[in-house]
Amino acid sequence: MNGQTQIPSAWQIERERFRKLFHEWLEAQSRKFFDLSIHGPAYRRFRILALGAAFIAFGFIVHILLYVFPVFAPPPSVSLRSILTPSAIIIFQLFLILLIPASIAINMAGNYLADVFELKDARIAWKFIGELSLGGANEVLHIRDGKIAEASQDSPIMLIGGPGRVLIEFDSAALFEKPDGTPHVIGPASLYADKLILDGFERLREPIINLRDQYIGNPSAEPMTVISRSLDGIPVSAIDVRVLFSVRRDVKDSEPSIESPYPFDPRSVEDLIYRQAVPVLIEGTHPSGLPSHWTNTMQGLVRGAISEFMSQHKLAEYLSSIGKPEIEASEHQEDAILRETLQFSSEAPADTTSSVQPPKFHPRTELSELFKRYTAGFSRRARERGVELHWIGPGTWKIPDQIANDVISNRHLEAWRLNRENMVRSDPSAFEQVKEEAYLNEKLRLIQNVPFAAHQKNQEMYSEKKKLVEALLQSYLEQMGDALDVYYKNQIYSAEVDQIEEAVIAMEQLLNISSGSHTVGGVSLSRVKPRPFSHNDESVPPAPSSEAEAEQYRILLTKLDGNYKLIERMIASEAGRHPDLPRVELIERINTRMERYGK
Secondary structure (H helix, E strand, O other): OOOOOOOOHHHHHHHHHHHHHHHHHHHHHHHHHOOOOOHHHHHHHHHHHHHHHHHHHHHHHHHHOOOOOOOOOOOOOOOOHHHHHHHHHHHHHHHHHHHHHHHHHHHHHHHHHHHOOOOOHHHHHHHHHHHHHHHOOOOOOEEEOOOHHHHHHHOOHHHOOOEEEEEEEEEEEEEEEOOOOOOEEOOOOOOOOHHHHOOOEEEEEEEEEEEOOOOEEEOOOEEEEEEEEOOOOOOOEEEEEEOOOEEEEOOOOOOOOOOOOOOOOHHHHHHHHHHOOOOHHHHHOOOOOOOOOHHOOOOOOOHHHHHHHHOOOOOHHOOOOOOOOHHHHHHHHHHHHHHHHHOOOOOOOOOOOOOOOOOOOOHHHHHHHHHHHOOOOOHHHHHHHHHEEEEEOOOEEEEHHHHHHHHHHHHHHHHHHHHHHHHHHOHHHHHHHHHHHHHHHHHHHHHHHHHHHHHHHHHHHHHOOHHHHHHHHHHHHHHHHHHHHHHHHHOOOHHHHHHHHHHHHHHHHHHHOOOOOOOOOEOOOOOOOOOOOOOHHOOOOOOOOOOHHHHHHHHHHOOOOOHHHHHHHHHHHHHOOOOOOOOOHHHHHHHHHHHOOOO
């Protein structure tokens, strides 16, 4: 009927189905014939050899029929010997017909490939095309010790890519890229036997990873030197920095074994290679740089962390020479000065608190701890880059000699020298020597004042011998009286005080000053004062608040010969240094210093 669609016949349907199937078959055969996987060359070799043999056989038969058995000529007498020579010539001609075009095609394709991959030797490209088309995937790339073996340096796999096989030792891992950019990580053959095969044009992405632990500063490598500036702008170097690290090993279900001594996560290799910085060159024939060795990733991270630490702190904060021992020695010296002062005066120095304050010191151990924190900071950045730190020695700080001479003034050097001298003088034997020198100097000063200076002064005023003797005796009386006043103020009563009082009384009698004489106001003229009968509440120390305080106080009383007033002054001085500490800890600190540095 007109206007209606004509229904195809069964023949048309079958013919259309056959055509589609035939096209699909041709497409499948083409893909299989031009397959670039490791199985493609073997398939092509079989097909090419079969087609070549068929071509030679067909050509041979045609030549035999044309030259030996002509169609339009009478049949000649034929013998095997008569057709042997023509047959050899025909087969040789057919081989030439096949080989000459094939060699020309391989040569042209190889030259093109050598130009694309910038190969210096085109024979490598010819070999690659020949193996890819007519041969088999027999190329094997050997990798050991984190590098390409010497015998594989000129391998087509290294310069062009797959197909082929990779043989990797147990201590190495490498990343190959497919033409579409898909990464393919290959490790030791015992663990990745199914992944050792490369597809067509699958190329190595350098660098190759050595799975062993890597050392910086071991005898096989030089230690690092990090140069930066402190927060106050002074150039500082961290020298002799040593590091032990490896590729990231956080594999959950794998432990080191004889077969696999260095387990690793393939993703760590991808992170290590793809996150690597590559320099970009703007001049020259090749406008791009080559990737550096993968160990430079850890070096860069370590340099950045140390430089950041140095730039966040001032030079004195991590080069300080004043620490807890120096502070304790200074406090002990102040205690000794306080004890000696209170022997001659009832008033303590105006400020007995320590002027030496501990600086905000950042030791190298703090720098080491920054590398050991796994949740943030350096460890997190290292894991993101595919490496893992096992140990680090942060080295030592150093200032360039020229910078040190220019920046550090003589005043700083003098302060440092005084600090070292104070440390030496804080030694008990040195302090006793200083104490003895001070005693002799004071004794010498008193002798120079009386009688020498006093006698010279009296000679200017008096000429009579009697007057000179009385004036000299008056000078001695004033000197002895001043000494008695010191003892009276400190309430010190001993045999020495008794001797001085007897001498003063004797001199007052010679000068006709009676101990009972008084002035109009009732003040006695004698320098000898009556002693108090009792001290009441002042004769005992304050009651301790705990057994621990009583024990520490008892130890301190023993050390200071029961002079509790001196102890109370020392406790008050210690409270000025550490106002937040309880009394028992203050006493304990004083005892510790006296035991460490001596009484």
